[in-house]
Amino acid sequence: MFADLLRRLVAPEPEQLPDPDARLALTALLVRIARSDGDYAETEVDRIDRILARRYGLSPFEAAYLRGQAETLEEEAPDTVRFTRAIKDAVPYDDRSAVVEALWAVVLADGVRDDEEDALIRLVANLLGINDRDSALARQRVEAGIPTAR
Template sequence: MFERLFPRRKAKAPPLPQPNAQLALGALLVRVAFADRQYRASEVGQIDRILAATFGLKPLEAAKLRATCEALERDAPGTPEFARILRDEVPYTDRRALAQAMWSVALADGERDADEEVMLENIEEALGLSADDIADARKTALNDD
């Protein structure tokens, strides 16, 4: 009875942090994984491993970062804005490595998906990678598969 008289209000979610290179990378990795409308445990694990290795995080820290990136990916700017942050803050050679990491997320579930590949191509172009580097990243990823 009291619930009807005094309904509980949902607590407001804390505001999302301003994207930086770390959050932008995580959000783009999540975006690649979601591109096929399936978010599998293998993709989540791969994202966590990439975040841990890239930023020197412990597994729990990487998982927390990924959770923040998931929220950011849902509610924040589009791919071009995230890519701009990475273009501004990450050297070109490291952006090429990021493309490889994104491919590893897309292929983590053991399946190739056209939507994921289109998303990857859009991100790679937005990162300012050359056509040759995009082709190399794709070729390397598919040969490792």
């Protein structure tokens, strides 16, 4: 299952992913950002589950299951640059923009902004086609607790 998704993501011209695959790929990015500082904290896991439940209308069990699949995919996925560029080509802009906000929510979940997390979110946002200004605005919305439309 993951091999097929990864193969489609890194194809020379990836096609738009069906919703379940896009969910999985985008969730793997959330997991990658949470793991980037070497401390995959329970608060980050909880935040990912809540993001998934709200964003996709999942039960807590379904959100945890999707996160578990994404943890496996994240381990098998290529380097962040190739993985994120592939997602950019296969996922609509609105979904990518909302993911940057979700990434900030995960980074800020444990109350600590590590240099590794900041560097990775800046790289990922850029590779997803989200500029620094929009990423900063997303971070500010998360810090202020302002809910998004998604």
